[in-house]
Amino acid sequence: MSGAFVHDVRLALDAIWKVLLASVLLGAGLPAVFALAIRSLAGGRLVVGRVVAGVLLLVVAYGVASGLLFIVASGQGKDISFAHVIPVISSPS
Amino acid sequence: MSAETLILALVVVTALGFDFTNGFHDTGNAMATSIATGALKPRVAVALSAVLNLAGAFLSVAVALTVTNAVVHIQQKDGTPSPSLTADGGQQLLMLVLGGLIGAIVWNLLTWLLGLPSSSSHALFGGLIGAAIAALGWHGVNWVGDGTKLGGVVGKVILPAVLSPVVACIVAAAGTWMVYRIVLGVAARFTDNGFRWGQIGTASLVSLAHGTSDAQKTMGVITLALIASGHWHSTTSIPVWVKLACALAIATGTYLGGWRIIRTLGKGLVEIEPPQGMAAEASSAAVILASSHLGFALSTTHVATGSILGTGLGKPGAEVRWAVAGRMVMGWLLTLPAAAIVGAAMYGIGHVCGDVGGPVVDVAIMLGLAGYIYLRSRRSAVGAHNVNDEWEGMPASGAAVSAPELTSGGVA
Numbered sequence: 001m002s003g004a005f006v007h008d009v010r011l012a013l014d015a016i017w018k019v020l021l022a023s024v025l026l027g028a029g030l031p032a033v034f035a036l037a038i039r040s041l042a043g044g045r046l047v048v049g050r051v052v053a054g055v056l057l058l059v060v061a062y063g064v065a066s067g068l069l070f071i072v073a074s075g076q077g078k079d080i081s082f083a084h085v086i087p088v089i090s091s092p093s
Numbered sequence: 094m095s096a097e098t099l100i101l102a103l104v105v106v107t108a109l110g111f112d113f114t115n116g117f118h119d120t121g122n123a124m125a126t127s128i129a130t131g132a133l134k135p136r137v138a139v140a141l142s143a144v145l146n147l148a149g150a151f152l153s154v155a156v157a158l159t160v161t162n163a164v165v166h167i168q169q170k171d172g173t174p175s176p177s178l179t180a181d182g183g184q185q186l187l188m189l190v191l192g193g194l195i196g197a198i199v200w201n202l203l204t205w206l207l208g209l210p211s212s213s214s215h216a217l218f219g220g221l222i223g224a225a226i227a228a229l230g231w232h233g234v235n236w237v238g239d240g241t242k243l244g245g246v247v248g249k250v251i252l253p254a255v256l257s258p259v260v261a262c263i264v265a266a267a268g269t270w271m272v273y274r275i276v277l278g279v280a281a282r283f284t285d286n287g288f289r290w291g292q293i294g295t296a297s298l299v300s301l302a303h304g305t306s307d308a309q310k311t312m313g314v315i316t317l318a319l320i321a322s323g324h325w326h327s328t329t330s331i332p333v334w335v336k337l338a339c340a341l342a343i344a345t346g347t348y349l350g351g352w353r354i355i356r357t358l359g360k361g362l363v364e365i366e367p368p369q370g371m372a373a374e375a376s377s378a379a380v381i382l383a384s385s386h387l388g389f390a391l392s393t394t395h396v397a398t399g400s401i402l403g404t405g406l407g408k409p410g411a412e413v414r415w416a417v418a419g420r421m422v423m424g425w426l427l428t429l430p431a432a433a434i435v436g437a438a439m440y441g442i443g444h445v446c447g448d449v450g451g452p453v454v455d456v457a458i459m460l461g462l463a464g465y466i467y468l469r470s471r472r473s474a475v476g477a478h479n480v481n482d483e484w485e486g487m488p489a490s491g492a493a494v495s496a497p498e499l500t501s502g503g504v505a
Contacts, residue, residue: 004237004245011243012252015389019380020260022387027379028268031372034291035275042283067298067382074385075153075305 030063096448097322100187103452104318107194107459109342112311114201115213116146116346119307121355122210122377122397123299126370128480129359132289133296135350135477141293142300143348149304150340157309158316158328163249163390164218165225166233172328174321183321188443189224190318191452195459196220196436200428202466208353208361208475209424212392214310218250219432227437227444242388246429249390254425257380257391258399265376265403272368273408288367295374300347302381303393308343312336352475358398360484361417363405372407376400395425414484 037056043049066087073080073089081088123145124138133141158172167175167186178186197216204211225233238244243252276284315335319325325332359365365373377393377400384391398421405413442458443451 004239005247008238008243008245008248008252011238012248012256012389015243015384015387016256016260018387019384019389020263022383023260023264023376023379024267025379026383027264027376028271028372030379031268031291031375032271032275034287034371035272035368038283038287039275039279041287042279064294064298067378068301070382070386071149071298071302071305072152075149075155077155080386 026063026067030060034060097182097184099449100184100191100452101318101322101324103456104187104191104194105315107191107198107456108311108315108318109338111194111198111201111213111217111314112308112339112342113346113349114198114205115307115311116143116343117349117351118201118205118211118213118346118354119303119393120347120349120351121358122393123296123303123374125355125358125397126365126373126401127292127296128355129365130289130292130367130370131481132292132367132370135352135355135480138296139348139350139477141297143344145297145300146304146308146347147340147344149301149306150308150343151336152301153305153309155309157313158331160310160313161221161317162235163244164235164246165221166229166235167221167225168317172317172320174317179321183318183323184448185228186321187318188451189228189440190221190314191455192224192227192436192438192440192443193217193221194314195439195455196223196432196434198459199435199462200432202463203431204424204428205351205353206466206470207420207424208357209421210354210358210394210398211421211424211428212254212394213307214392215250215254215425215428216432217310217314218246219429220436222246222429223433223436223438224440226433227440243390250429253384253389253391254395257384257389258395258402261376261380261396261399262403262406264380265373265400266407267403268372268376269369269404269407270409272372276368285367288371291371292367292374295371295378298378299374299381299393299397302378302385304340304343306385307393308339311342312339315339350477352477352480353470356475356480356482357417357421358401360481361414362398362401362421363411363413364484365401365404366408369404369408369411373397373400373404376403 033056037053040049040052069087070080078089120139120142124142127133128135128138162168167178174186197220200216222234235245238248312331312335316331377397380396405411439455443455446454
């Protein structure tokens with residue numbers, strides 16, 4: 001039992017740092033990008049600010065759309081890979 | 094009605110009851126922050142969350158038939174019930190599942206009364222573990238994984254419960270800190286509206302993800318009961334009515350609102366502003382989706398709570414009410430053993446009272462406890478009208494129970 005327990009702990013730690021890394025990137029990074037967009041919208045130079053804000057909001061929209069796609073794809077029992085920036089959906093191997 | 098049909102009917106109805114409690118227990122995970130900051134009106138927030146949970150429940154065609162395999166040995170790897178438990182026409186397995194469900198429901202209702210967010214999945218696991226110990230002994234429980242992937246009580250319940258709030262807390266704290274740094278000095282009229290939309294979007298993602306994952310568990314449990322009693326044979330699909338009933342149960346539960354828990358999460362733990370709300374829900378959505386992608390089972394409740402705590406730590410000068418956080422952690426520690434004790438007791442009582450009397454007595458006890466808890470909750474009712482009141486514990490008792498509130502049903 002203790003051996004299996006140690007195994008579980010090791011597997012959990014293996015998984016959790018990946019979760020942490022991905023989550024910091026998406027869960028903290030995207031809100032920061034969103035905040036940057038709001039900042040540039042509020043800035044003085046109207047046209048430049050709006051263009052920059054638009055680009056930043058596209059980045060956020062990409063993140064949200066990926067999340068949505070992931071929920072739908074995994075609900076359908078598909079695998080989804082983000083390895084090539086554009087999400088690729090496939091049947092589970 | 095034969096004894097087999099009776100217990101099957103009671104298991105199905107009790108499972109739907111559990112799904113319903115699962116719904117209102119978890120509304121706050123997605124919507125507490127949006128309600129607290131006023132990004133959404135309370136009723137609109139719970140309605141949005143309910144619709145997304147409904148959609149989420151229908152989105153998932155993957156069958157969660159093996160849901161109990163994580164913690165107990167009552168199913169084989171392909172999802173069919175263990176033959177030793179179905180030798181008597183499924184009676185023993187159904188009794189076990191019924192006991193587990195009642196343990197989970199009682200714990201969900203008690204924590205709701207106390208306004209504590211706690212994981213419905215862990216309550217279900219706890220109830221099943223207790224019933225399995227009572228029915229099969231210690232070896233009926235799958236304590237640890239097989240060494241190749243995370244499994245068992247340790248791998249699927251305890252470790253995720255310890256690690257996921259910490260991860261969510263770190264992510265939300267980092268997000269909050271950066272957001273406040275970035276918009277420092279920007280006029281509130283720009284930030285408030287922007288973050289309001291950010292909050293609604295991220296909270297919606299959390300709701301949708303919740304619908305896809307949690308409704309499935311009840312679908313799996315009901316289908317298991319149907320297979321055990323010989324009413325269903327496929328292990329790769331579930332009956333349409335099961336899917337429909339579970340989706341509706343979790344959505345109506347969500348719509349009911351679980352206001353006591355929403356209040357604790359939105360007002361009790363941290364005073365939340367729109368940027369914090371967005372950071373918290375973005376963190377929750379990211380942690381839930383990333384861990385589901387990596388096969389790390391975790392509870393939406395633990396993640397949401399960790400995220401909200403994190404936004405309190407990440408905002409300079411914000412106050413975290415550690416006493417409230419401490420109560421929550423205590424609740425999490427007790428979830429598994431408490432639900433297990435009730436689950437074991439229910440199995441024991443059901444076993445003693447026989448094939449027909451057992452399930453009836455069990456359900457009667459559950460209804461009695463549920464009624465008592467509901468009446469207790471009326472003494473200090475929380476609803477859409479007072480969910481955002483200043484935090485001084487629960488709102489004042491007695492006077493809060495007013496006639497319009499009774500008729501509108503916004504009392505959960």
